[in-house]
Amino acid sequence: LHQFDRLQVWELVDKPFGKMVIKLKWLWKNKKDEDQTVIRNKARLVAKGYAQEEGINFEESFAPVACLEVVWIFIAYAAHKSFPIYQMDVKTTFLNGQLKEEVYVAQPDEFVDPDHPEKVYRLRKALYGLK
Numbered sequence: 001l002h003q004f005d006r007l008q009v010w011e012l013v014d015k016p017f018g019k020m021v022i023k024l025k026w027l028w029k030n031k032k033d034e035d036q037t038v039i040r041n042k043a044r045l046v047a048k049g050y051a052q053e054e055g056i057n058f059e060e061s062f063a064p065v066a067c068l069e070v071v072w073i074f075i076a077y078a079a080h081k082s083f084p085i086y087q088m089d090v091k092t093t094f095l096n097g098q099l100k101e102e103v104y105v106a107q108p109d110e111f112v113d114p115d116h117p118e119k120v121y122r123l124r125k126a127l128y129g130l131k
Contacts, residue, residue, distance in 0.1 A: 001045070001111060010105070012113060021120050022130075023048045023105045045129040047105055064106035099123055103130065 004010060015021060024045055031040040085095050103123040107113060123130075 001108075005043075009125045010123050011117045012107075012116060013104075013122045015118065015120045016104065018101070019104050021106050023106050024108050026108070026110075044128060045108060047103075047130050049130045054112065099126060099128065099130075103127075 003131065024047055027044045027046055029042045029044075030038045031042060033039050074090065075085065077083075104120045105123060106120055107117070
């Protein structure tokens with residue numbers, strides 16, 4: 001949740017009248033080494049986006065993946081020009097995506113603001129699980 005605050009993913013607001021509030025859930029995963037020993041526990045907070053309805057909560061749905069043919073052309077061109085190719089992964093890149101619609105999510109059950117339990121979060125940026 002610290003990343004959400006740091007990246008300004010959401011802000012706590014009064015629940016707007018007539019707007020659907022999407023619930024959140026936690027996904028838990030154990031990272032293991034080659035001996036299957038748990039070396040790290042990971043958690044991800046995701047929206048239950050399956051509750052969204054097209055035309056009401058979102059207009060279009062996109063997947064941030066590259067077309068395979070484009071990747072082949074890129075690799076062929078780089079090989080032809082003798083360019084080095086580097087790969088990287090930005091772990092929170094999805095959280096930087098801007099939203100086109102107003103989306104409201106409930107406070108996570110385990111992290112409800114004790115001073116404002118009736119408030120919800122208005123998302124400023126994309127959240128895992130949204131359409």
